[in-house]
Amino acid sequence: MKHDIITDAKKSISGAVHTDRRHDSAEKHVTGRAEYCDDIAEPQGTLHAYLGTSTVAHGLIRSMDLEAVLAAPGVIGVLTAADVPGCNDISPTGQNDEPVFPVDKSEFHGQPLFAVIATSRDAARRATELAKIDYEVLPHALDPVSAMEAGYPHVTAPLKLERGDIAPAFDSAKNRIQGRMTIGGQDHMYLEGQIAFAIPGEDDDVIVHCSTQHPSEAQHMVAHVLGVPSNAVTVNVRRMGGGFGGKESQMNLFCAVAAIAAKKWNRPVKIRPDRDQDMTATGKRHDFVVDYDVAFDDSGRIEAVDGTFAARCGYSSDLSGPVTDRALFHADNAYFYPNVRLTSRPMKTNTVSNTAFRGFGGPQGVVAAERMIEEIAYALGKDPLEIRKANFYGDRNDGRLLTPYHQEVEDNILPRLIGELESSSDYQARREAILQHNARSSILKRGIALTPVKFGISFTATWYNQAGALIHIYNDGSIHLNHGGTEMGQGLNTKVAQVVADAFQVDFERIKITKTTTEKVPNTSATAASSGSDLNGMAALNAAEQLKERLVAFAAERWNTEPETIRFHNNMVEIGSELVSFNDLVRQAYMARVHLSAAGFYKTPKIHWDRAAGKGRPFYYFAYGASCSEVSVDTLTGEYRVERTDILHDVGKSLNPILDKGQVEGAFIQGMGWLTTEELWWDQTGRLRTHAPSTYKIPLASDRPRQFTVKLAEWSENKERTIKRSKAVGEPPFMLGVSVFEALSMAVASVADYRECPRLDAPATPERVLMAIERLKTRE
Known part of the structure; x- marks a missing residue:
């Protein structure tokens, strides 16, 4: 009978896992009450920044005359490379190839060269047009093919995945097709554009409100350019109006500019580019040119694949290394290649530095795999679905389960x-x-x-597969949840709150979901790689289990019963033969000085690379x-x-x-x-x-x-x-x-x-x- 009561009670709490639950901010989204970074009330004296950008794709900067800019109405000052107090680099991989502002060379059309700080955004924007910049124009390469022909370098070390021996497989193949495919890039087109709002504090302190998928990286980058420790920088993110990867590393520039200006003039500073500048100054999905060579038998089963994946990476490395790596990881899609060699060519180009985008290179690899399947189907006069089925990964019985990177499916x-x-x-x-x-x-x-x-x-960067969470239970039974993930409309906060509600067996409404902030959960990973719920859900569950363990230990002592007899269900706690409300248990635990706060942590097991x-x-x-x-x-x-x-x-x-x-x-x-x-x-x-x-x-x-x-x-x-x-x-x-x-x-x-x-x-x-x-x- 007791088991039936518990089972029924579990079904009755609102917002349990494995059930439909509308997004926690859904009504706010559609009614306009959801607050974004630009909705934060501006303190008196807030200044506004706008970027002045290059008008050449590649050129030496001979001179930069900003006198007319400084004399424009409302202008307080300008920022250039000389005004960066710390390190003039915001490269997310630490390759020191992505300056906040360049010193002597423009490497793409639209590259930020300086920032104007003014009393209004309009004044700052108009003033940027008054700059007089003299360039020595240099030859440029805009795509991976022209970059390879011009002898441009890779922005990061290429990757090679290899298994089997392709040479004899190609030599003995009955059928062989070679081809080239161009796969275009993509702009993120988030509804909310890039934005950062910095508020200076005492000593080295600065608070940055921004729209980023990676608060800890923004924190580290701001500290890096200011020349201060990370503990002086607080980054806050309540929600984003879309991200799709475009706010994983690209927000670094805007956070850095706002923070430098805020500390220089000791006033709050906001920077919000218009859509045109947002699209020209920030990176996109990588374009790829894929050369493929595939051998197959008369049934359409693949015998060997050789593929080279050249990517338009832009002028700096950004995240191009892991993006092009992941393209190779998914160049098999669903198919077993008995003999395979895949090589990446992350090419430097005179374009904006491309970056993370939903799928992170994986989609480009998948498209290439499907092109080879399609080639085989038309060559043999068969339905492409038949060829797909013939090449699926198998099982241990047929040995067709090893990927090009030697992981078993x-x-x-x-x-x-x-x-x-x-x-x-x-x-x-x-x-x-x-x-x-x-x-x-x-x-x-x-x-x-x-x-x-x-x-x-x-x-694929193994150290990113970790997450933290923080849960407070207040003495009235209400719960405060914070984790390192960011909400960009995907429902992450809702899912993690459901996990916590289910763990305590309390209603979803009892849980307060708070903004992501580096003050509460440090050293977080980006909300990316589809890992938001996996990582942060487990971290939150770990924190909840710590708290439940303390509450159970207290209840067992207080009611003189075995811990195994204590069950949480339907906003109640069953302690032996007694039912106590969750609120009452928490209140009594508080009075008994039980610690009602816990930091949870999770790291993904088994992975290595x-x-x-x-x-x-x-x-x-x-x-x-x-x-x-x-x-x-x-x-x-x-x-x-x-x-x-x-x-x-x-x-x-x-x-x-x-x-x-x-x-x-x-x-x-x-x-x-x-x-x-x-x-x-x-x-x-x-x-x-x-x-x-x-x-x-x-x-x-x-x-x-x-x-x-x-x-x-x-x-x-x-x-x-x-x-x-x-x-x-x-x-x-x-x-x-x-x-x-x-x-x-x-x-x-x-x-x-x-x-x-x-x-x-x-x-x-x-x-x-x-x-x-x-x-x-x-x-x-």
Whole structure:
């Protein structure tokens, strides 16, 4: 009977894990009451900063005349490299190649050269235009191919992954295809732009409010440029209006400028670039040029792969090393390569330094893998899905489970996922109907594709796989939760609070979720790599378990009972034969001087990585997914639309199914946009021309699939001991958008009776689709 009471009680608390719970700030988001960095009340005397930027892609700075700038109305002063009191470098990897302001050379068009500090943002912005800068213009390279041809260096050491022996495999292969694919970049297009607000304190102290995914790094960078210890800098983040990786390292510049100015003039300083400057001065998803060589047998099974992944990294290293590493980690996607060699080429270019973006290089690797599958399918006249299935990772019985980086794929559920989606989406019948339609229709062509995703979860920089949390229980029974993760709309705070509510068996509403601050949880990792819930959820659970242990020990002594008889449920605590409210237990524990605060900690087990050897277990586990998309293409214009998409995605045992479905939906649309409409374009002078929503096209509501079905694999449960056996959901579903790209390819291939791979480059804009159609027609 006691067991039944406890079980029923557990079901009755609000906000328990594995249940739908709306985002804790949802109502605030839609009503406008959610407070962001720009909503913080400005103290009297607040100053505003704006960046003055370079007008050449590559050149020596002969002179910089700022007299007219200083004389402009409202201007208090300017900042240049000479005004940086500490180290003039904000490189996130410590390579000393990313100055706050350059000393004598501009390395990309739009590079910040100085900052104007004025009494208003408008005054600062107008004053930047008055600068007179004389350059000695130097030759520039804007893309990885031209950079390689010009002999530009790598921004960081390349990586090679190798297993087996590709030479004899290629020599003996019956079939072999070589090709090149260009994969475009992507702007983050977060709703809230970059912003930092610094308030000076006494001695070395400064408080920085900002929109960053990595408060600890912002803290360290500000301390670095100010020449003060990290304990003098406090970084606060309540929420972000989107991040997607664009606020992992790119916020360093804005925090540094605001903090330097605040300490120099001893007044609060805010910096908020407009959208144009935000897009020109901050990094994006890396463009890649992939050269591939694949050998395969007559059944379509891959025998050898050789791939070189050259990336447009920009003028500095930023995070390009780990981004290009992860591209290689995912160049297999779901497929076993018996013999493989993968090499990265992180190229320096005279463009803004590219950075983290949802998937962190993984999507570019996945697209390359799918291109090779597609090449094989068209060469053999087979359905690409048949080739995909033939190359899936296997099991210990067939030995097909070792990745190019020598980690075994132990939890492969793709055969079941693909099988279920193939059935529920009616793929085979629809594909046959599309083939018949295309044979009859000369103008409107259709295409369909079902593509898989296998995505590794963990930071490949092993030391980032740690997290902290802090929980206070106040003597009235209310709970204060703080952790090192940042909320950017993904629902992290909601999930972590659910974990805590479930641990104490109290209602979600009892828990106060507070801003992320370096004052409470130190040395945190970025909220990135899809690890937010995994890391911070476990850290919070660790803190909750410490507190429960203390409360149980107190209750066992106070009520003279065994600890094993004490149970938390439904805002109550069962102590032997008594039921005591959670509030009452906490109050009595406080009176008995029980410590009601705990710092939790978690580090991911099992992972290790030897970059020099190209071997290890960089990922704790894999997340899987599958999507089936159907498109219609107008062969006269190249325009197209997505008719239908069906998704089945693996999130393990979901912490919050409704939030996870929202993440899958959003990730798919963003991934689809990257591969179809979002095009970055630089002119010959190195100036970014797609620098605003007027020139850069993200997907609209009208671009979503006409029929859109998203389901979670409810039967899945993480085999590893993650938080409540869940799986990460931030990045893996981004690559589900590849199904749209592959469906477009089928529609284009139909004009030549599917005899040739169209070799679409990404993004597959209507222009590129039309050119591919015309190219195939001329070969008929």
